[in-house]
Amino acid sequence: MNLEQRLAELAIILPTSASAGAQYTPAVAFQNLVWISGQLPRDGERVVVSGKPGRDVSIAQAQEGARIALLRALAALRETVGSLDKVQQILKLNVFVNSSDDFTQHSAVADGASELIFALFGTEAGKHARTSVGVAQLPRNACVELDLVVALAP
Amino acid sequence: MNLEQRLAELAIILPTSASAGAQYTPAVAFQNLVWISGQLPRDGERVVVSGKPGRDVSIAQAQEGARIALLRALAALRETVGSLDKVQQILKLNVFVNSSDDFTQHSAVADGASELIFALFGTEAGKHARTSVGVAQLPRNACVELDLVVALAP
């Protein structure tokens, strides 16, 4: 897979830095597994989609938030392992949606990230397990937070 | 371990399909680890235990929801790896309970799934780490969602 080329084809530019907001690191690789920290839809230090989908922002906006958070996750991954071309398989995506008590479309929000994973990594390497839930709040009132476990090629 | 036989002894029939509700896959195997997607207590497309335990449903109903979700997780695992007999160890169970602000018996709900894991896999292979928390909402207003990380025999 030439994922760096695929990013260019899709005209996607990863954020240059995905530095962690606090006392931890954006991603940790061990053997050929990588755990990526929870990512918010941030542009630099600013959260660009905040509040609760269905109340403060639309589903479409929350999906865009999930896409932005995913790109930050991939930026963290690239900073940690050198190139996204090393990715063999996206294993698990966890999506935490900032939810009111009556919001139940978490899967629709998470699809914003999942569809981008498929667009980037294709239907084989991009095939991932996923859990999405609705949480009471998120750091900085972000509308969505997501993290990943990824496998690298040997 | 002959887990397929154990299912028969317990008169448990796994759902024939655990297709994901959205843009992801029910389970992903990498080397001998398997990540299983978040599962709801669904019967086909219908969520059979919904709402918040202690308010909308009883603890016993929520435990039954956890059991149903676990069977879906095992169906997803079987579809992905071919046979549950390949399981060497249940590693981690994450349980997300649809919680009101004053519900604190998440462990009791999660025990519905953990007890079934022990009944099926025994005290060695079934020995699993677990995290259970109370979330604001879940997809389709399900009362519980759970996912698993599982190890396969070499």
Next chain:
Amino acid sequence: MNLEQRLAELAIILPTSASAGAQYTPAVAFQNLVWISGQLPRDGERVVVSGKPGRDVSIAQAQEGARIALLRALAALRETVGSLDKVQQILKLNVFVNSSDDFTQHSAVADGASELIFALFGTEAGKHARTSVGVAQLPRNACVELDLVVALAP
């Protein structure tokens, strides 16, 4: 790394038992990965920091809760693998904060655990990925719950 000595230098005594509160086990090792169960800030059977930070307890108290929960996680790890000196890398820390709808300082609470990880394991082995979110409730009304994935030296 001589982590047992480091604990002594910091005058930290791990709780002697971190037995699980229900039908699961405190930690499970597979090959050189360990999954640790969700830990509450408990002293024996008693949760020592409960309620929602920013409303029922201060941020500082919640950070102390995160530290106490982390020590329980390390106690569970030591019970499972024999010695903390076997730890090669802290891979992932998940922090669930008991949140009101308007609390957004989950990272500050989680830093209570992350800073202790760095103090104990140093900046290399202690370098971990992290996800922190705000949940609606936690078992026993704990103010924070956390779990870990850890790698052992070969």
